Amino acid sequence: MAQTPAYAAPSAKAPLVPHSVPRRDPGPHDVQIDILYCGVCHSDVHQVRDEWGGAIFPMVPGHEIVGRVTKVGASVSKFKVGDLAGVGCMVDSCLACDPCKRDLEQFCQKGAAFTYNGTEMDRKTPTYGGYSTQVVVTERFTLKVPTGLDLASAAPLLCAGITTYSPLRRWNCKPGDRVGVVGLGGLGHMAVKLAASMGAEVTMLSTSRAKEADARRLGAHDFELTSDPKSLKKLIGRLDLIIDTVSVEHDLNTYLGLLRTEGTMVLIGVPTTPAPVAATSLIFGNKKLAGSLIGGIAQTQEMLDYCAEKKVTADVEVIPIQKINEAYERMVKSDVRYRFVIDIASLKR
Ligand code: NAP
Numbered sequence: 529m530a531q532t533p534a535y536a537a538p539s540a541k542a543p544l545v546p547h548s549v550p551r552r553d554p555g556p557h558d559v560q561i562d563i564l565y566c567g568v569c570h571s572d573v574h575q576v577r578d579e580w581g582g583a584i585f586p587m588v589p590g591h592e593i594v595g596r597v598t599k600v601g602a603s604v605s606k607f608k609v610g611d612l613a614g615v616g617c618m619v620d621s622c623l624a625c626d627p628c629k630r631d632l633e634q635f636c637q638k639g640a641a642f643t644y645n646g647t648e649m650d651r652k653t654p655t656y657g658g659y660s661t662q663v664v665v666t667e668r669f670t671l672k673v674p675t676g677l678d679l680a681s682a683a684p685l686l687c688a689g690i691t692t693y694s695p696l697r698r699w700n701c702k703p704g705d706r707v708g709v710v711g712l713g714g715l716g717h718m719a720v721k722l723a724a725s726m727g728a729e730v731t732m733l734s735t736s737r738a739k740e741a742d743a744r745r746l747g748a749h750d751f752e753l754t755s756d757p758k759s760l761k762k763l764i765g766r767l768d769l770i771i772d773t774v775s776v777e778h779d780l781n782t783y784l785g786l787l788r789t790e791g792t793m794v795l796i797g798v799p800t801t802p803a804p805v806a807a808t809s810l811i812f813g814n815k816k817l818a819g820s821l822i823g824g825i826a827q828t829q830e831m832l833d834y835c836a837e838k839k840v841t842a843d844v845e846v847i848p849i850q851k852i853n854e855a856y857e858r859m860v861k862s863d864v865r866y867r868f869v870i871d872i873a874s875l876k877r
């Protein structure tokens with residue numbers, strides 16, 4: 529057992545402060561990773577502020593981890609010392625239940641071990657995330673990070689990347705499809721890049737006019753301001769698929785109206801209050817409202833390999849860990865272009 533430096537929230541809504549957390553000595557199936565970069569997800573903010581309830585403190589957030597392997601257990605075959613490695617939102621699951629067998633470990637019936645704000649499968653040992661210098665994870669949940677990617681820009685693929693890639697694949701995004709993306713933040717900008725890389729015609733739906741040029745540079749063919757009803761009117765009945773990344777309460781019925789007959793809107797943002805949906809918003813047009821949670825480990829590896837091939841990574845603002853509380857404030861104000869990533873070297877100084 530080693531103590532490793534970290535940043536933690538001591539209690540709900542408190543600013544993050546320097547802290548240290550225990551990491552186990554690697555067992556036979558474990559990979560020990562020196563963390564290089566960790567992305568900052570809006571889910572980190574929700575959980576530090578206990579907006580979803582049941583938060584465990586002290587909390588070390590961070591589930592977009594890229595680092596280098598420093599030790600491997602005797603039975604590890606996929607990794608050797610010096611390899612790049614990634615860790616996303618999960619570090620273990622039962623591997624025996626129906627969802628686990630279907631490569632959907634995030635829905636493990638025993639409850640997946642999430643990377644932080646949870647416990648290992650023993651249901652006792654708390655998990656601590658990537659705002660720290662080191663992590664020890666079982667090989668089965670450790671991802672291969674392809675070489676040739678900028679590592680800071682690759683870190684957000686471990687959550688923002690897979691969370692947007694997975695629904696695009698599930699709804700078979702293909703050339704010519706009209707895909708709307710609501711909210712241009714960390715998840716939204718990955719959705720735009722990935723949908724465009726799959727050949728879709730992408731419409732950005734944003735509250736921030738100032739982000740229009742960026743949206744187009746990221747691959748959007750069209751940009752509409754959601755606060756302007758006239759702007760949205762042209763889109764009624766037009767979109768095959770909408771990916772909604774908004775983190776706060778908003779009216780879903782308006783967006784459902786933009787779907788084509790039999791179109792689907794997928795919620796991936798997690799506002800803390802329920803949203804009313806009119807039955808008629810779905811009935812007229814045989815429309816579907818769906819949700820999507822991250823993605824399984826196999827699909828996360830597929831996404832990393834896809835991103836390496838297509839040269840898709842996040843647009844990042846690299847920060848020292850000492851700026852994390854400021855980054856949270858800016859994120860809440862939608863002032864991030866488009867993902868903060870912590871340079872973990874700043875924690876070792
Ligand atoms: P983010 O970077 O803060 O982006 C959220 C975007 O939502 C903002 O940039 C903004 O875009 C838009 N927005 C913010 N306030 C709004 C408002 N009042 N009305 C309309 N739009 C607003 O957050 P993120 O990291 O992408 O995460 C987004 C959400 O996804 C969070 O709730 C997070 O917890 C959740 N999440 C879910 C999963 C999953 O598996 N389903 C995984 C990771 C994260 P514009 O400025 O363009 O309007």
Ligand code: ZN
Nearest residue numbers: 569571687688
């Ligand atoms: Zn996340």
